[in-house]
Amino acid sequence: METGCLAAFLLPHCRHGTRSRIDPTSELLRSDPNMFRKGEPKAAERPDQCPPTPVPETSDLGELRRAAANCRACSLYKNATQTVFGEGGREADVVLVGEQPGDQEDYAGKPFVGPAGRILDQALQAAGIDRSSCYVTNAVKHFKWKPSGKRRLHEKPSAREIEACRPWLQAELRSLRPDIVVCLGATAVRAAYGKNLPVLKNRGQWIPSLLGPNTTITVHPSSILRAIDPAAKEKAFADFVTDLDAVAAALRSKPQSRPLPSRELF
Ligand code: SF4
Numbered sequence: 637m638e639t640g641c642l643a644a645f646l647l648p649h650c651r652h653g654t655r656s657r658i659d660p661t662s663e664l665l666r667s668d669p670n671m672f673r674k675g676e677p678k679a680a681e682r683p684d685q686c687p688p689t690p691v692p693e694t695s696d697l698g699e700l701r702r703a704a705a706n707c708r709a710c711s712l713y714k715n716a717t718q719t720v721f722g723e724g725g726r727e728a729d730v731v732l733v734g735e736q737p738g739d740q741e742d743y744a745g746k747p748f749v750g751p752a753g754r755i756l757d758q759a760l761q762a763a764g765i766d767r768s769s770c771y772v773t774n775a776v777k778h779f780k781w782k783p784s785g786k787r788r789l790h791e792k793p794s795a796r797e798i799e800a801c802r803p804w805l806q807a808e809l810r811s812l813r814p815d816i817v818v819c820l821g822a823t824a825v826r827a828a829y830g831k832n833l834p835v836l837k838n839r840g841q842w843i844p845s846l847l848g849p850n851t852t853i854t855v856h857p858s859s860i861l862r863a864i865d866p867a868a869k870e871k872a873f874a875d876f877v878t879d880l881d882a883v884a885a886a887l888r889s890k891p892q893s894r895p896l897p898s899r900e901l902f
Contacts (some may be wrong), residue, residue: 647861665733678761689803695811697726703882704777710800712778712793717742722773722808729887731814731882732756733805733847735772735823735856737790742779748772755857756820759873765887773808773820775827778799798827802846809847815890817847821856850886854879 689709701721707713708833720737723746732748740750749757753772760767773860775798781788793801809817821824825833828845838853845851855876864871 658830665844684888686800689800690804697722697808697811700807700811703731703775704804707777707804710778710797712776712780715781716778717746719777720745720747720774721777721804722771723747724771724773725768726812728812729769729811729815729890730818730883731771731773731812731816732818732820733824733827734772735821735858736774736790736793737779738790738858739779741782741786742781747774751861752856752858755860755876759876759880762877763814763884765880765884771808771812771814773805774902775805775823777804788819793823799830802827809849814848815850816886817845817851818880818883819845819847819851819853821854821859824835824856825853839875840867840882852853852879853885853896 686709688900692703692706695699704719704721707719709756710878713719714885716737720741722731724731726804734748734752737747738750738752739748741753747753756772776793778801778892779788780791780793782791783789791887809895817828819828822832825838827848829843829850830846833853835855836854839855840852842850842852857876860872860876863872
């Protein structure tokens with residue numbers, strides 16, 4: 637989508653606007669109008685051995701963070717050091733959603749402080765996005781890992797764990813009401829859409845999600861670290877920056893005034 641088109645599409649339904657103009661002819665929605673309904677977890681997929689996700693009725697991020705610290709809504713808390721809640725400015729324009737905390741994040745209690753976080757910072761800078769205008773978080777708030785000698789190897793969260801943790805993500809977004817949500821990789825996409833969507837096929841697209849109307853998709857920065865050689869890594873980084881360029885363009889075209897948002901978006 638070209639930038640001009642994008643701005644017209646995006647901004648009316650962010651917190652700077654009062655009227656939703658989500659494109660109802662979006663390819664994805666047209667091809668699968670029940671996508672959100674289909675994405676809701678079936679009874680058998682819900683975490684039945686665990687208590688409900690204890691999200692308090694508040695938009696206070698500090699309160700949400702304190703409540704999440706005691707979450708036991710899936711079993712991931714058992715092997716993790718701590719809950720890693722999102723972090724960033726209360727007035728963040730962009731919320732970047734990753735997968736889950738990694739080894740370093742688990743110890744630090746902060747998201748995106750490891751190698752993937754450094755790639756993300758570099759890409760944001762290259763795209764001209766002020767890091768302070770972003771809030772970074774993860775679809776799943778506890779580190780899932782398996783032992784390998786002295787190392788803790790990352791394990792992908794299950795659909796059930798993603799579903800269990802989504803209420804925290806939605807609570808963060810209700811509180812922040814950002815202009816834009818960026819899904820970084822497959823787990824964030826699963827959390828945003830309630831189903832798996834191919835990341836590479838949909839990257840750079842603006843597709844309304846369970847997290848908000850102005851949602852876009854790109855890769856997780858850790859995928860750049862896994863590129864097989866320097867040339868592939870350079871290309872992967874450039875492609876990542878291209879996706880973030882579109883986010884930067886949308887932010888640049890936003891109005892200056894900020895009318896109160898509609899909570900109905902969520
Ligand atoms: S991963 Fe999410 S749902 Fe599971 S215990 Fe941690 S905070 Fe709760």
